[in-house]
Amino acid sequence: RQIATIVLHEEMSEESAVAVARSEENLDSREWGDFAGTYLLSPGYALTIRQHENKMLIRTTGQEEVPMRPETSNRFFVDAYGTTVSFKPDQDKRSVMLEFMGMYAKRVVPFVPSLEELEAFTGTYFSEELLTSYDFIIRDGGLVLKHKRRGSEPLYPTVMDQFSEDMADDFGINQPWFRSFDFERAANGSITGCRLSVAGAQDVWFEKTN
Numbered sequence: 001r002q003i004a005t006i007v008l009h010e011e012m013s014e015e016s017a018v019a020v021a022r023s024e025e026n027l028d029s030r031e032w033g034d035f036a037g038t039y040l041l042s043p044g045y046a047l048t049i050r051q052h053e054n055k056m057l058i059r060t061t062g063q064e065e066v067p068m069r070p071e072t073s074n075r076f077f078v079d080a081y082g083t084t085v086s087f088k089p090d091q092d093k094r095s096v097m098l099e100f101m102g103m104y105a106k107r108v109v110p111f112v113p114s115l116e117e118l119e120a121f122t123g124t125y126f127s128e129e130l131l132t133s134y135d136f137i138i139r140d141g142g143l144v145l146k147h148k149r150r151g152s153e154p155l156y157p158t159v160m161d162q163f164s165e166d167m168a169d170d171f172g173i174n175q176p177w178f179r180s181f182d183f184e185r186a187a188n189g190s191i192t193g194c195r196l197s198v199a200g201a202q203d204v205w206f207e208k209t210n
Contacts, residue, residue, distance in 0.1 A: 029054040031073070035087045038110040039098040043197050044164025044180025047100060048110070049085075058085060062156045062166025111157040118143055120191050121163075121183060125206035127196070134206060145179075155181065181206075 032051045039047045048059045049068075056076055059065040068076035068085060075086045086099040098105050118138050126133040135146040136155075143155045143163055155163035164180035182203075183194040193207040 029070075032056050032070075034089060035074075035096055035098075037096070037107040038159075039100075039105040040108045040159055041100065041103045041105045043182065044158055044162065046108075046110075046158040046164075047085075047098065047105070049098075061158060061164055062154070108159050111160045111162065113157055115141065123191075124209050125194060126209050127204055127206045129204055133209075145181075161185070 029051070035056070036050045037048075039049070041047065044061065046061050048065075050057050056068040056070070057065045058068050058076075058078055066078060066080040068078050070076050071084065074088065075084055077084050081101075083101055088097040088099070090096075096107050098107070115138065121143055122136050122138060124133055124135050132147070137144050137146060139152075139154075143157075144152050145155050145165075146152045153165055155165060157163055158180075161183040162180065163183075179196060179198045181194045181196055183191050186192050191208055193205060196204040196206060198204075
């Protein structure tokens with residue numbers, strides 16, 4: 001009986017794999033490009049979607065790009081995350097709503113600063129509320145956060161003038177020290193400071209001192 005169960009399970013697994021393959025073959029990948037773009041789920045927490053040939057790829061802030069497996073014309077399963085990503089375009093397909101892990105987001109304009117633009121964010125920032133300072137420097141072509149006790153962490157741009165740490169440890173949703181920084185500018189365009197958001201504290205002001 002045990003052997004029969006194993007054989008039946010293997011046959012069902014093969015049939016399921018064939019069914020999935022046939023289902024994917026019947027899906028039209030030509031419209032998947034409409035879903036490509038950057039989606040901001042929360043401050044510093046962005047998903048980037050792109051199409052490469054007949055495959056869809058997803059990347060969370062600071063993480064490696066992984067494939068998405070189509071289930072329907074607008075729903076994909078991400079094996080690396082163990083969850084689905086769904087897209088809900090409006091009638092003219094100019095606006096797309098994304099659903100991911102119970103969160104919803106609209107497509108935003110991604111922020112891809114050049115090295116020259118990154119220079120504007122470098123310097124020392126001090127918070128009177130926390131009585132601590134952060135240094136922002138450029139290293140290996142990206143912005144890096146330095147703190148005298150915590151060391152240094154790379155930061156990743158999400159939307160205009162906003163950077164965050166990576167999304168490791170359950171994508172940073174429950175990570176107690178996950179930080180995002182929203183920089184502010186004066187009328188002349190110069191950076192005046194940034195607002196730190198972290199679990200338990202939002203919009204903590206850091207003034208740029210040099």
